[in-house]
Amino acid sequence: MKIKQNYLKGKSVFIVSLLVIGITILTVYLTGINYNRSLTSNLYLSLGIIATSLFLFMTYGLYKGIGLIDNFPKFRNFKRGDIMGNASPTFDTPSIDVGDGIGGLILSILLWIGMTILIIVLLIVLEAVFWFSLFIILAMLYWIFFRALKFVFSKSKDTKGDIGISAVYSLTYTVLYVGWIFGIVYLTEIMK
Structure with missing residues (x-):
């Protein structure tokens, strides 16, 4: 007789996990303000809850025999140099002598407007790079998280019931997945 295994979707588990982590950290820090806990205490409390x-x-997933299905969208494999190439931008800023008088004033105002527009465009590009990053x-966190839980739930056939x-x-x-973070916080506290 074949035992039917229940499956959770990896994308859903990842989104719920991010929400739980975010809400936990926000709750701990907001309540920590009222109790005057230190940053380290808040971090320990957050990590403990997580x-x-x-x-x-x-434990529940292993006991019930749950598995994970990868339903995260596939991405194109990027190769080095695909997006920006191998060239790094090197340029010298030009020095412009605008002269004196009304012509110099008008040229200075036009250059000022041009540089303002250039800075706005560069900030928009920087924002796009930030959101892409x-x-x-x-995506990397999802992959690591999903692979870790998929590895854990691969044992669910042996642990069911x-x-x-x-x-x-x-x-x-x-202990393996969260313990190292506790260790980093502890070592940071010792090195203060």
């Missing part, structure tokens, strides 16, 4: 949520989610970072082994696997992976 680790507990991750542990409970993985943020998108790439989120056994809460003890599900909890052991979940605790192990929670």
